[in-house]
Amino acid sequence: MSAIEIKKVESRRDLCKFIDFHNELYKGNPYHVPNLYFDEMNTFRKDKNAAFDFCEAEYFMAYRDGKAVGRVAAIINHSANKKWERESVRFGWIDFVDDIEVSKALLKAVEDYGKSKGMKEIVGPLGFTDMDPEGMLLYGYDQLGTQATAYNYPYYPEHMDRMGGWEKDNDYVEYKLYVPEEMPEKYATIAKMIQKRYNLQVKKLKRNEIYGENGYGRKIFQVVNETFKDLYGYSKLTDRQIEQYVKMYLPMADLDLITIIEDWNTPDHKVVGVGISIPSLARALQKCGGKLFPFGWWHILRALKFHKTEVVDLLLVGVLPEYRQKGANALLFYDLIPHYQRLGFKWGETHVEMETNMKVQGQWQYLNREIHKRRRCYKKDI
Known part of the structure; x- marks a missing residue:
């Protein structure tokens, strides 16, 4: 068998191959959800992704006999690295055929790159920031x-276990939350109490309130920054990133599925909590193969606007630390659950x-729920 050849991605054509390899590897898999092609391209392009203001990266492909076998x-x-006082190189968007020599060669390429930059450890799978995919799936392979x-x-x-030297750095869980037929009494009781006692109020957005220097889009991600600042590997979103994510997440969002919590005791009605959810795009993305044209846009539109899905994705849920103890999370779900019921989720x-993170998981305690996926980030000294 011929040796594995590692090649660095150096051109736009190479980058297209980098993206296409993943889609080819999972073609026909009933649980895999392809990303939108242009989103992937913008993420990897150094002239498009605002994360490159504080990140540097290289992409590698593995070939055997001229055929792509990994990335x-x-x-x-x-x-x-500065915030957490680590000297880490991350590996992300890793894919490979079932050949241990391929996975070894790919991770060796990341290790060598990290060493050349003075890094002391390799961690992953992680992306540029927390807004990118994190963790390697450990179970839940039969879940969409x-x-x-x-x-x-x-x-x-x-493969990670067979290679040796790798250890757990962090595990993630994902929950399936069943939409109740009736509002859980605890949510209703707490929500009404904190509205009266603390004057915390629900704000539903209008399109013309999202954008601009003082728009709610910027306020939402400022709350995200404050809420997530102490979580594993988090790096604060810059103004340029916030602008990028506002444009990415909010233009086509159903505003009924976004809830803002404001503190009306403050002169400017300070935003203290946010819940952003969208109809699941999983089936729509499978149907269009991650491409909007010629007809992929229709599948995406049907999911976003006409709610042709039974699943809702909770993309971002964040409440400022000092307001969690007051029960602001309950107020989020007290507002959102009736919308989920009405739309048939x-x-x-x-x-x-x-x-x-027991505090986050505790907010689901009044719902019928199950952990249906688990992921792991690994680390190794280099």
Whole structure:
């Protein structure tokens, strides 16, 4: 058998191959959800992704006998390294055929890149920031993926174990939350109490309130920054990133599925909590193969605007620390659950949550729920 050849992605054509390899590897898999092609391209392009203000990266492809057999991104997030006092190179967007020599070669390429930059450890799978897919799927292979996460075959973690030297750095869990037929009494009781006692109020957005220097789009991600600042590997979103994510997430969002909590005791009605959810795009993305044209846009539109899905994705849920103790999370779901019921959603899918984050997981305690996926980030000294 011929040796594995590692090639660095150096051109736009190479980058297209990098993206296409993943889609070819998972073609026909009933649980894999392809990403929108132009979103992927904008994420990887150094002239498009605002994360490159504080990150540097290289992408590598593995070939055997001229055929692509794997890919990986090597990323250094200088902002996160400084915050967490680590010297880490991240590996992300890793895919490979079931051949241990391929996975070894890919991770060796990341390791060599990290060493050349003075890094002391390799961690992943991680993206540029927390807004990118995180963690390698450990179980839940028979569960439909989501737009915001990455699916992988069961042999991926088997390779990590076989290679040796790798250890757990962090595990994530994902919950399936069943939409109740009636509002849980606890949510209703707490929500009414905090509205009266603390003057916390629900704000529903209008399109003309989202954009601009003082728009709610910017306020939403400022809350996200404050809420997530102490979570594993988080790096603060810059103004340019916030502008990018406002344009990415909010233009076509159903505003009924976005809830803002404001503190009306403050002169400017300070935003203290946010819940952003969208109809699941998983089936729509499968149907269009991640491409909007010629007809992919129709499948996306049907999911977003006409809610042709029984699943709702909880993309971002964040409440400022000092308001969690007051029960602001309950007020979020007290507002959102009736919308989920009206639109016919059967269950919701949480984003990845650290297994040790009991405060986040505690907010689901009044719902029928199950952990249906688990992911892991690995680390190794280099």
